[in-house]
Amino acid sequence: MRAAVVGTGYVGLVTGVCLSHLGHEVVCVDRDEKKIENLKKGILPIYEPGLQEILEKCAEKERLFFSSSLQSAGGKDFLFIAVGTPSDEIGRADLSQVEAVVEALSRLELVEDLLVVMKSTVPVGTCIWAETFLKEKSRRPERFRVVSCPEFLREGTAVDDFIHPERIVIGAEQEGDARKVQELFAGIETRFVLTDTRSSELIKYASNAFLATKISFINEIAGICERAGADVKEVARGMGLDSRIGEKFLNAGLGYGGSCFPKDTLALIYQAEDLGYDFRILKAVAGVNEGLRKRAVQKLERLLGGNLQGKKIGLWGLSFKPGTDDIREAPSLTLIQKIKARGGEVTAYDPLVKGLSAAGIDGMRYADDPYGAAEGADAVVLVTEWEEFRKADLARVKKAMSGNVFLDGRNVFDPLEMKGLGFVYEGMGRGTGGEMS
Ligand SMILES: NC(=O)c1ccc[n+]([C@@H]2O[C@H](COP(=O)([O-])OP(=O)(O)OC[C@H]3O[C@@H](n4cnc5c(N)ncnc54)[C@H](O)[C@@H]3O)[C@@H](O)[C@H]2O)c1
Numbered sequence: 001m002r003a004a005v006v007g008t009g010y011v012g013l014v015t016g017v018c019l020s021h022l023g024h025e026v027v028c029v030d031r032d033e034k035k036i037e038n039l040k041k042g043i044l045p046i047y048e049p050g051l052q053e054i055l056e057k058c059a060e061k062e063r064l065f066f067s068s069s070l071q072s073a074g075g076k077d078f079l080f081i082a083v084g085t086p087s088d089e090i091g092r093a094d095l096s097q098v099e100a101v102v103e104a105l106s107r108l109e110l111v112e113d114l115l116v117v118m119k120s121t122v123p124v125g126t127c128i129w130a131e132t133f134l135k136e137k138s139r140r141p142e143r144f145r146v147v148s149c150p151e152f153l154r155e156g157t158a159v160d161d162f163i164h165p166e167r168i169v170i171g172a173e174q175e176g177d178a179r180k181v182q183e184l185f186a187g188i189e190t191r192f193v194l195t196d197t198r199s200s201e202l203i204k205y206a207s208n209a210f211l212a213t214k215i216s217f218i219n220e221i222a223g224i225c226e227r228a229g230a231d232v233k234e235v236a237r238g239m240g241l242d243s244r245i246g247e248k249f250l251n252a253g254l255g256y257g258g259s260c261f262p263k264d265t266l267a268l269i270y271q272a273e274d275l276g277y278d279f280r281i282l283k284a285v286a287g288v289n290e291g292l293r294k295r296a297v298q299k300l301e302r303l304l305g306g307n308l309q310g311k312k313i314g315l316w317g318l319s320f321k322p323g324t325d326d327i328r329e330a331p332s333l334t335l336i337q338k339i340k341a342r343g344g345e346v347t348a349y350d351p352l353v354k355g356l357s358a359a360g361i362d363g364m365r366y367a368d369d370p371y372g373a374a375e376g377a378d379a380v381v382l383v384t385e386w387e388e389f390r391k392a393d394l395a396r397v398k399k400a401m402s403g404n405v406f407l408d409g410r411n412v413f414d415p416l417e418m419k420g421l422g423f424v425y426e427g428m429g430r431g432t433g434g435e436m437s
Pocket residue numbers: 006007008009010011012029030031032035082083084085097100101119120121122151152153154155259260
């Protein structure tokens with residue numbers, strides 16, 4: 001089949017390349033001409049394991065193309081919308097990118113039917129709005145129908161998630177449309193959830209909100225553990241063995257970040273509000289998450305004698321989670337800003353992220369490895385749990401530092417071992433006897 005994918009970010013590019021891998025002819029469209037020029041040369045704008053290899057194979061077989069013009073969507077059977085839906089200034093979903101694509105689509109002179117597939121995470125009712133808009137504005141209203149097919153991939157394992165998804169959700173007002181989209185994924189073994197567009201849109205938000213809730217819940221338990229002298233890792237292990245709870249997303253630490261959870265939880269709070277519903281749990285979830293970085297900086301201050309003025313901090317990890325170069329809403333950003341505002345100096349190391357000017361943070365030092373970040377530091381703070389940090393030679397780290405404080409923001413290390421190595425070690429919720437924040 002022939003498909004166009006609009007937006008070549010994490011979702012669009014993975015979707016386009018993987019659909020082509022399934023045997024379809026795909027054109028990936030983006031308004032960013034530089035990105036498209038690079039993609040034509042095989043240069044990826046993002047890091048995603050396995051993507052480069054598949055892209056090269058599909059391009060070689062001449063079934064994967066790149067274009068900066070939406071005109072190239074003409075003559076296709078499907079058009080995926082995979083553009084960004086960030087938060088606006090107050091936290092609602094900013095739909096301007098989606099609206100711009102739908103507007104441009106309405107001006108296409110279509111000679112064949114086009115099924116528009118909404119991959120972007122959009123508030124309930126957006127697919128119905130898009131279809132109504134296209135029917136009202138297009139000169140060929142009968143050609144368009146809009147279905148929802150939200151994306152659940154995880155950055156860092158996105159290709160594998162596309163090929164082995166736990167489910168594919170398709171929301172359509174007509175079952176035939178849902179079946180057509182299902183056919184596109186022929187060859188993928190999974191469970192399909194065929195439903196209406198509104199439920200489909202809400203499945204995406206509800207899933208992210210639930211996972212965020214799990215994370216904030218365990219972080220609240222971590223707060224209790226610190227006061228009670230218990231270890232949240234032990235508590236989570238015991239809880240997670242209950243199959244009704246499950247062990248995933250029970251890691252206490254610096255909370256969730258990234259391009260989805262923070263914005264999707266806020267967007268759902270506002271959608272509820274617009275519908276006259278007060279989503280109290282989710283408001284608390286977002287509030288708890290926001291407080292975690294403050295809690296970490298307070299710990300650091302306490303561990304360093306009360307203030308951070310002139311203190312050298314080695315920061316391990318900048319991306320919002322391991323396995324990706326994405327720094328959107330990464331805890332590292334808030335921590336760095338807070339440390340710098342208190343007069344501390346930061347030297348950071350991340351295996352993939354080599355600069356933060358894209359996030360508006362300048363005047364930072366970057367090291368070439370974890371030891372370089374620890375060199376002369378009063379404290380090391382582990383922010384992102386990359387494998388490289390787990391394997392670090394901690395005795396060498398200790399030797400490189402001028403101080404001995406280690407704040408483990410992801411509870412990666414064993415408190416007793418760290419103390420044995422001479423660190424003043426603290427994790428998040430590990431009952432190490434520290435004062436409470
Ligand atoms: N990143 C994730 O892990 C993830 C997972 C699931 C769902 N989602 C959702 O998928 C959507 C896309 O996310 P992303 O992370 O890939 O976004 P992104 O910001 O990385 O990429 C969006 C791309 O769309 C392009 N674009 C914007 N407007 C355009 C237009 N009018 N025409 C052509 N191209 C245009 C941008 O140039 C950019 O390359 C969002 O709604 C997001 O919430 C993301």
